[in-house]
Amino acid sequence: MDALRASELPVALGNGADEWSPDLQLPHSMWEIFGSMDDVAGDALALAFAQKHCAAGGEGWRWLWVQDARSTRSSGRPFLHGLPPPLRSGFIHVEAGSAADALWAMEEGVRCGELSFVIGEIVGDPKVLDFTAIRRLVLAAERNGVMLYLLRREGFANLSAARLRWRVTAAPSALHRWNSMAPGVPRVRAELFRGRGLRPGQFWLEHGVGSHEPDHSLLVVPDLRDRPVEPDYRATG
Template identity: 65%
Template sequence: MPDVDALPSPTNDVRTHNIALLRATELPIARASAGAQWSPDCELPPSVWELFSSVDHAAGEALALGFAQMRASRDEASKPWLWIQDAQSIRHSGRPFLQGLPAQQRHRFIHVEARHPADALWAMEEGVRCDALSFVIGEIAGDPKVLDFTATRRLVLASERHGVPLYLLRRGGTADLSAARLRWRVGPAPSAPHRWNAVAPGATRIAAELFRGRGLNPDQFVLEHAVGTDEPNATAGHRLTLVSKPRQRPVDPERRQTG
């Protein structure tokens, strides 16, 4: 048998090079590896964002409302907005408390109760098709069969075509195949230190993991909801801020000697 190293190289090197170039430039996985970093200041087009949270806390609702408030502050503030819940979500978390919503959004709040997940999906699709709405928050519990890739694809196409974002809260759901542009895992985080009382809780914080984003790198964040601004000439409003991650800092020379 002839030596393998002595065999002539194949003559289709150009075709092989073209296939490798195609894989490096046209596959979505290759593009996603060189994505950008997400931040609350990113100007992203309206689409469907999926948020997965547990049934034991309200971190998912808080983050969905925080995302929506940021967009509402940039767009027309006079438009109404829609919150849709299926029956199982209402059993777990109850209905939204009107007095707990931001004061400037209470009079524009529209709530829809759907008996079945299919009815909730229909209401969400009709909501994102309505240009008179500012945004839509949808809430579905568990993993209903009607919420498959085709259903999420229909929601994404309708949302991007009409410019109305949908924040789909999956309470106790599984992150199966979906067409949502951004997909988050959301949970509670320790509150910020209180400004005046060391033993009192401060501003609310949420731990959010972006595990899938079209054109964005996966990452983990701690987000804090802030009202107003520290700049004297800026307009006050609701915003999400990133909490700095803890870092290892060198110990001061005096503390090294004493301890």
């Protein structure tokens, strides 16, 4: 699955609602995204969130992706030319030897005001990734106004100080605009199971599409339903 295609803001729950939406303005902090080894839906969602949060900063973003050794062995390194074009030139990759080193690199990243955002990737539940470690990352991210998206591959959702916590899986793509036999825009199914001041919920998400490729808008789409039979098949049915 291809990767889906800012300054600190006050908390705003929009129209008095407590439900999350892509247009909700939240302060830069740390979000946890739980996913499996079997797909890159978590990576895609983190990149989509990052572009949505940082779009106000214009092009030329500088950002950091940190992986521990188990992440690199399990899912490989990020592929530069598979990233959204605006993110390629400012991409910095760190491969840490251990989870402890990866957490240190993430914390140093969010302390750097020159970075637009940081993506961290850790497999499983290493002992160093406890409530205290996550709290340190949250405080550093919020103090310096740099978003941190922590990808938890096959991780267990223990007690955490993260502002938002997601579970994500790949979903069937949208229908193609011109060819009903081809896949359309990638989609993910995301469950917000914890959010400070927000009600839990489940969402089907995709990027808004401009003339040829996804833009910075992140859209909530309706749940999938049985699709109508194509006219040619209906005629021969």
